[in-house]
Amino acid sequence: MELSYQEKLTLIKLAELKRAKVEELVKESGLEQVAVMRALLGLQAKGLAKLHERSERVVKLTEIGKKYAQIGLPEWRALKVLREKGKVTLDDLKDVLSEDELKPIVGLLRREGWANVRKEEGKLVLEITENGREASERPIDRALKLLAGRGEVPVKEIEKLVPVKELKRRKIGEEDVITEREAEITREGEELVKKGLELRKEVSVLTPELIKSGKWKEVEFRKFDITAPVRRIYPGKKQPYRAFLDKIRRRLIEMGFIEMTVDSLIETQFWNFDALFQPQNHPAREWTDTYQLKYPKVGSLPEDELVARVKAAHEHGGDTGSRGWGYVWSPERAMLLMPRAHGTALDARQLAKGVEIPGKYFTIQRVFRPDVLDRTHLIEFNQIDGFVVGEDLNFRHLLGILKRFAVEIAGAKKVKFLPDYYPFTEPSVQMSAYHPELGWVEFGGAGIFREEMTKALGIDVPVIAWGIGIDRLAMFKLGIDDIRYLFSYDLRWLREARLVW
Numbered sequence: 265m266e267l268s269y270q271e272k273l274t275l276i277k278l279a280e281l282k283r284a285k286v287e288e289l290v291k292e293s294g295l296e297q298v299a300v301m302r303a304l305l306g307l308q309a310k311g312l313a314k315l316h317e318r319s320e321r322v323v324k325l326t327e328i329g330k331k332y333a334q335i336g337l338p339e340w341r342a343l344k345v346l347r348e349k350g351k352v353t354l355d356d357l358k359d360v361l362s363e364d365e366l367k368p369i370v371g372l373l374r375r376e377g378w379a380n381v382r383k384e385e386g387k388l389v390l391e392i393t394e395n396g397r398e399a400s401e402r403p404i405d406r407a408l409k410l411l412a413g414r415g416e417v418p419v420k421e422i423e424k425l426v427p428v429k430e431l432k433r434r435k436i437g438e439e440d441v442i443t444e445r446e447a448e449i450t451r452e453g454e455e456l457v458k459k460g461l462e463l464r465k466e467v468s469v470l471t472p473e474l475i476k477s478g479k480w481k482e483v484e485f486r487k488f489d490i491t492a493p494v495r496r497i498y499p500g501k502k503q504p505y506r507a508f509l510d511k512i513r514r515r516l517i518e519m520g521f522i523e524m525t526v527d528s529l530i531e532t533q534f535w536n537f538d539a540l541f542q543p544q545n546h547p548a549r550e551w552t553d554t555y556q557l558k559y560p561k562v563g564s565l566p567e568d569e570l571v572a573r574v575k576a577a578h579e580h581g582g583d584t585g586s587r588g589w590g591y592v593w594s595p596e597r598a599m600l601l602m603p604r605a606h607g608t609a610l611d612a613r614q615l616a617k618g619v620e621i622p623g624k625y626f627t628i629q630r631v632f633r634p635d636v637l638d639r640t641h642l643i644e645f646n647q648i649d650g651f652v653v654g655e656d657l658n659f660r661h662l663l664g665i666l667k668r669f670a671v672e673i674a675g676a677k678k679v680k681f682l683p684d685y686y687p688f689t690e691p692s693v694q695m696s697a698y699h700p701e702l703g704w705v706e707f708g709g710a711g712i713f714r715e716e717m718t719k720a721l722g723i724d725v726p727v728i729a730w731g732i733g734i735d736r737l738a739m740f741k742l743g744i745d746d747i748r749y750l751f752s753y754d755l756r757w758l759r760e761a762r763l764v765w
């Protein structure tokens with residue numbers, strides 16, 4: 265029978281102890297816990313040892329419990345003050361009790377019979393009782409000491425002092441299940457050890473020295489079982505949502521899209537609304553709710569010529585043949601600052617700066633809109649906006665691009681388009697994708713930018729554009745059904761979530 269070095273060593277130690285906890289064997293052999301476990305499993309498979317597992321319910325201290333073990337339970341801290349003063353108000357206890365501890369203290373002291381409660385001039389007054397003067401260690405105090413000293417105490421043992429429920433209610437203790445493993449040597453094991461085992465240290469790394477000196481012929485090589493279960497480790501990795509966004513960015517760049525960036529999350533209404541041909545004094549301005557900046561209130565407008573063209577488009581359609589919105593456009597209004605409400609503002613900035621024709625552009629932006637938080641809505645979310653500009657583009661190209669996004673990037677199984685309205689596109693479309701749990705989820709809007717907008721920005725060819733709520737795409741991909749989870753601190757999720765794309 266072939267045994268590894270670790271198995272031999274463990275078996276020899278086990279032969280001395282006959283029956284031992286895994287921890288003892290770890291101490292005796294000087295091996296790692298995992299190595300001993302693996303050796304024992306090996307020995308068990310060969311019939312040389314037997315493993316016994318026993319689970320036990322134990323109680324251990326919570327963080328609060330640990331604190332109490334150091335500074336004393338609130339009732340003791342309060343009683344100390346009471347003993348000194350005889351009579352106190354709740355205010356007098358503020359020095360020794362935290363706010364959370366103050367609330368239940370009256371009930372606690374009364375239940376123990378340590379204090380009487382009265383009202384004096386509208387204030388609660390606590391007065392010490394005989395019981396309070398003579399109070400000494402109670403079962404719960406002993407339980408706390410026991411837990412502090414031993415770390416974990418079996419439920420059975422604690423319950424002799426206080427019900428575990430009581431410890432849980434007071435947030436002092438919590439329950440846990442520990443599994444204890446014990447190994448026992450079998451008769452075969454004993455016989456093998458009696459016959460004598462040669463403990464030859466195994467080599468786990470083949471070094472150049474071993475080869476050069478020819479020693480490799482003499483040493484014993486350690487065998488590795490690469491299918492053996494090991495402890496899970498969680499190496500550092502990108503936050504799953506961040507990783508998702510980065511991959512989309514990469515993918516779009518690979519597809520030939522140029523990324524548009526901007527330094528600030530704050531935007532003038534000019535770029536958020538006006539440059540997109542959204543009328544200032546019209547309900548359409550509220551096609552979505554937005555926030556406004558209190559301080560500073562205003563920013564600056566771009567060059568006069570551009571502002572004049574946007575103004576002309578709003579007032580009478582500029583040189584597009586449109587009649588515009590027919591009102592007097594106000595530069596003051598356009599200067600107001602706001603947290604950016606959609607990524608489309610960057611489209612306008614880019615078009616005004618000039619674009620390659622044909623060209624494809626995109627941006628991933630954090631945007632802000634008031635909303636009621638729920639599993640599909642956040643007030644702060646991310647959008648991928650983008651546009652394609654070129655001579656012969658039409659609506660079909662747009663639908664094709666959008667569908668590819670939803671299916672390829674988000675892994676949506678079904679997609680549907682519905683007519684929609686945006687002041688800056690004509691025609692406009694809304695896209696929804698199907699999620700097995702959420703049903704149809706709206707993803708975003710798209711359309712062909714209106715001439716009143718593009719002409720004023722200096723562009724003479726069709727521009728197809730879209731804005732997609734990327735957070736919802738991420739939900740599809742990451743397999744979560746609550747959008748708030750994207751920003752979760754839940755360590756388990758952060759560790760276990762697969763990095764998908």
Ligand SMILES: N[C@@H](Cc1ccccc1)C(=O)O
Nearest residue numbers: 606608709710711729730731
């Ligand atoms: N900006 C729009 C989406 C959109 C972008 C581009 C064209 C049409 C619509 C939104 O936030 O919903």
